[in-house]
Amino acid sequence: MLGNWSEKRGWNFDSRYANRWEFDIDPDSEDLEGLHLRVVVYLEEPFVIKTGENQYEGFCIDLLNEMTKVLKFNYTIIEVQDGTYGIEDESGRWNGIIGALQRHEADLSLSAVTITYSRAEVVDFTLPFMHLGISILLARTSEETDKGSLWTFLEPLSLTVWISLLISYCIVSYSMHILAKFSPYEWYNLERIDERDFENIKNQKNQFTILNSFWFTMGSLMQQGSDVIPRAAATRLIAVVWWMFTQIIISSYTAQLAAFLTVERMSTPIESTQDLANQQKIRYGVLKSGSTMDFFRESKIPMYERMWSVMESSSPGVFVNSSREGIARVKSGGYAYMMESSMLEYYLERDCDLQSIGGLLDSKGYGIALPKGSPLRDILSRTVLQLQERTILEALKNKWWRDRREGPSCGPPPAEKTTNSKPQNIFGIFYVLLTGLIVAFLLACGEYCIESRHEAFRLKLTIVGKFIDWYRGNSNDTKVRSKMRNMQLDTAGQEIGIFNNKIE
Ligand code: ASP
Helix, strand or coil: CCCCEEEEEEECHHHHHCCCCCCCCCCCCCCCCCCCEEECCCCCCCCEEEEECCCCHHHHHHHHHHHHHHHHHEEEEECCCCCCCCCCCCCCCCHHHHHHHCCCCCCCEEECEEECCHHHHCCCECCCCEEEEEEEECCHHHCCCCCCCHHHHCCCCCHHHHHHHHHHHHHHHHHHHHHHHHHHHEEECCCCCCCCCCCHHHEEEEEECCHHHHHHHHHCCCCCCCCCCCCCCCHHHHHHHHHHHHHHHHHHHHCCCCCHHHHHHHHHCCCCCCHCCCCCCCCEECCCCCCCHHHHHHHCCHHHHHHHHHHHHHCCCEECCCCCHHHHHCCCCCEEEEEEEEEHHHHHHHHCEEEEEEECCCEEEEEEECCCCCCCCHHHHHHHHHHHHHHHHHCCCCCCCHHCCCCCCCCCCCCCHHHHHHHHHHHHHHHHHHHHHHHHHHHHHHHHCCHHHHHHHCCCCCCHHHHHHHHCCCCHHHHHHHHHCCCCCCCCHHHHHHHHHHHH
């Protein structure tokens, strides 16, 4: 409300909205020497950054200082009270910087204030000092970079897990082979000619040959089983821990693969505003009470109208109080932030997890905003042009956008998939397997001691035995082994019974 009217007093305007200039300027004057201006600012990196009490820096502060060099005025900086750029509410009142200028709380504003038609009705703008457009900011996702690979089936488990699995497979198979040889209960009679003839290696059979051992573990890993069955406690223990291990690995692989395929199917690559508008998975929003919000609110283009109604009805809200908040939401995932390309470029230079999508939705500029009818407008516009011609604006942009960047600029997106870290949680099962192997070795030692009567010929088949043989210069063992035939058990139970009876 600008004022009121009564029959008695007639028009009575609110003094805050009346044109009142605390300074007189000579229209022919080349500068503003002696003037002290109140400059209202909005804190936004890299335009205006607060560094301390009444201390500010940034692109706009440098620009203001360049202008003071030309125009020789002094200034005081005032921060905008409600922390917004300004938007018109239903009653026609403006908030933020625009409202502050309208109420003559400041003489000018030098911030990232966008020149718009509706704002230009209530405040004045100089010529633009920077050009920009609305753009979409999204988090960079690694799955976009390498989707659809031929080797997707390998991706559910990391390389480390695959290598560990291969090593475990070899160790377990070989341990099975060694322990089966070592353990007396893995041996049974091939020919029952003389029941007391245990000492004769020709009559003894062990089904865990090296090939059979590898076949047994592979059968378990593939969840298919095999017709080789362990009989001794030590080999059975290895079998149990290996089955447990394969169970965990296979279920983890299956779950990861399913998740992978689902993610790949669900990931709707967003490459344009149209893609963003046509999906519901990623929510999108804008800065509260700014020109970007106004752009969507006032747009008559069906797609933007639809986007506005989606944004308005979103719960929880998609409007943010600052660009920093918007970027934090983008990085936490599932959110696209529509911001001005000038700020977007600044953040893209610094954060490699961010990317911009599509082109610019519109084209506009930032200008110095002044109360309507301000006598400063022409002289400030001329100075902006002058600074532009002297490439000072360009130099300032380079200073704040590129030179002040810490660290190198962003390269290509990180190749490592985030999902790669998940399978490493199953490493615990490798420890279970290792413990099982150790216990099985101890068990085999126990079994060996119990059956020490048969040590003489069994020992010959182990590495220790071979070593002793070699040490003694005895190579008979090799000949004996080569005579052994590979036989498989049909019903193991009966054989064990006979064998055990013999031992007892
Ligand atoms: N610079 C904009 C403004 O003036 C801020 C935005 O809406 O992105 O309101």
